[in-house]
Structure formats: C-alpha cells, structure tokens
Amino acid sequence: MTNQHGSLFARLESILADESRTPLYKRFAAAIKDAVREGVLIHEQILPGEREFSQSLGISRITVRKAMDELEKEGMVIRSRGYGTQICSQFEYSLKEPKGLSQQVVLRGKKPDTVWINKSKIRCNAEIAEKLGLSGGSEVWQLKRIRYVDQQAVSVEESWVSTQLIADADDIGISLYDYFRDRQIHPVKSQSRVSARMPDEALQLQIALPVNVPVLVIKQLALDAQGNPLEYSISYCRSDMYVFIAE
Template structure:
C-alpha cells in the first residue's frame, strides 16, 4: 500500500466516525498525524482539493478550510500552479515563549533533544546582566542539540537562575514543560536575530553543509512581572527554519 493510499484509507475512517469535531479539523489533524508518523514526508506533493473531495466524498470547502488551517500552522506550503506540499521548514514564533518542543508538537512535528550539558556554574558579567543577577551568581548552563522529525535543526545554550531549577535531571525534552510543572510561566520574550556562517564544530553537530548559514537567535524569556527566567542563544539551520515575529 502506497503512502497516499494509506492516507486516504485513514482519512476515510476518521471522517466516517461520529464526532462533534468539525470535518475540516479532523481532516487537518489526520494530515498532521500522518506527517508525525512518517506516512507523509517533507516536500511530498499532496492530492488536489478536487481529488480529496471526490475520493473522500466531502466538499471542497471542507478540504480548503483544512488546508488553510495546515498552511497557517506551517505544516503545508501552497503555491498556484504547483500544488500543496508538506513543508520542509519549521515555523518558529518569536512572539510568545512557548519553546521549540511545544511549537513543534502544535505543528504536527516530533521534537527531541540530545543534552550535551546540564551544569550549575557561576555566571559571567554578560549573563548576569541579561538575567538581572549579581556577577558570579549560580545559574544552570543547559546545552543541547534540538531535533524536529529526527533531524537536527539547532544547537542551543541556555542560562537559567539556579533558583528556578530544583533538579536538572528532571528536565526532559522541553525546559518549558519543566517550567510549567514547577508553576513557572514564561509569558513574553525579547529576541534578536542575526546570521553567520557555521564553524566546523557546528557543522558536525547538526550535519550542516558548509555553504548554509546559521541564524543566531538570542532570546530572553520573562514571566508576567518581567522577571528574567532564561537567556538563550540558538544556532539554527537557515534552510529549515522560518521565524515568525508578528
């Protein structure tokens, strides 16, 4: 059974179920699940709205609403004369500090993390200024390689005031999931984006071609009172990220 044959079989079953969830939402969720499970791969061309409509016996309006939703979430790309394809890029919003893992899940993608370092250190003058601390205060340095759909997309270093981390070993894939478990709520962020060519170490860590630049994202996350919670520097593949600031 081909991937698209399997997809149509799954969609037929899901859309036939009795549910109060609108058809277009069930359709969109099924597409995201198919991407997450590898049934649909990046850059794969999807059938047209007309084909989906005819084969699934649903209206083209339902298909269009589902595709509109998927496009807004960055799951698919649509272009006139070319059709609809599964996006190979990951849209990351700089507006709200949800964290890469949560944003990846919301877009139907699978996040993962390989930790390189979780250690308590005395902060430098630069990090102290960013976090509103005294020079030499205890902070946790967290360094990791971030993955989306099993592909390395960025290397990230974070500094967090030690009082916000009771047990660094309890931090799993997502630092922000750990924050929420501790009732720590990042609600706003300040971000600066620049570009540079990668060094050899970075190329090896995320399998980056030498001619592809990295985007350097420096971000400060804060709680509702404006208290700094995390300062991070991320080195992201420019060919796999689209950053949204509005």
C-alpha cells in the same frame, strides 16, 4: 495513486467516518498532521489535489479547501498555483511568545526531541549575570543541547537559568518550559535578537548542516508576567529549516 497516498486515504476514510462533533475540515487537517508526525507523509511531499481528495473521500471540495487553509496558516503546507500543495520542509517558530520549541513543534503536528550535551552549574560571567538580573559570579545552570524536529537536527541551543528556578537539572526532559510549567513558572514574553553567520566545523557536524548554509543566531531572554528574567539562551538554527515569525 502512490502507496503513501493510499495509506493516507485509508487513514482519512477511517477518521472521517467516525461520529464526532468536531467539524469535518478540522478532523481532516488533524489527520494530515498526524500523518506527517508518524512518517506517512514526509517533508516536501506533494499532496493529492482538492478534486482527488473530494472524489476519493466523498466530501466537498470546500471541506478540503478549508482544511488546507488551516494547515497553511499553521505552516504545515505550502500551496502554489500550478504546482500544488506541498508538505512544508521549514519550521515556523514564533519569537513573540516564549512557548518553547517543543510546544511549538507539537502544535504544528511535528515531533520534538532533544539530545543533551551538558547540564552543569557554573559561575556566570558579567553578561549572563546582567541578563538574568544576578550578581556577577552567581551560580547558574548552563544547559546545552541539540534540538530535533521529526528526527532532524535543526539547532544547537545553549541557555542559562538561575539555580533558584531549577533544583536538579536531571529532572528536565525534552522541554525546559514543560519543567517550568509543572512548577508554576510561566514565561509570558521574550526579548529576541536575530543575526546570521557561517557555522564553524563543530556546529556543522552537530546539526548535519550542508556546506555554505548559514545559521541564524537567536539570542532570547524569557520573562515572566512581572518582567523577571527566567532564561537567557543563544540558539544556532539551520537557516534552511526555520522561518521566524515576529508579529
């Protein structure tokens, strides 16, 4: 047993010993997610097998298997016959519902962060005006940032939002959509277009992209329940770290 696995088993024993109405397999799965978020487990690390978990923790293999099924569905682990269960190094991002990257990251047991490059008011061009349903030359917020998952830079995002929806961009923290939700603005659907291209030198430096790894370019329009445009964004995402889910 490695030192990291020893720490993991100690954590699991403590959590599983607590009295709770939450099913055992769900507490097991939650403990694994917490361990990834806190760095006890790292990306691409191989987990102990079902038998080792079962014998060391005194729980059934069915409980372990159900927990791993749940973690696999959430994109936290990858399982393969003859190789074992591995902490997933890729991040699954749903294009179906505009929850925002930060919320999707948290729901998968990971830690989001943002480094803002720019928050400024500009006069929008014809393309942005059309996307947001504004007149040409209307004033909008231009927001640009580097986005992180578990301290790893994964994308550069530029977005545009009407000044009617944001009073002061300095009030936006890590998540624009948290800012929206706090003000009862609710993105409920999105229109997305995905393409790929090789990054320029500046983008490679911003997200520490290995040579010859392309970026996925995600152009996305977020809308409210009435179909009103809320945000238009263009994201340049590391293709080696993202898996996009459309269904």
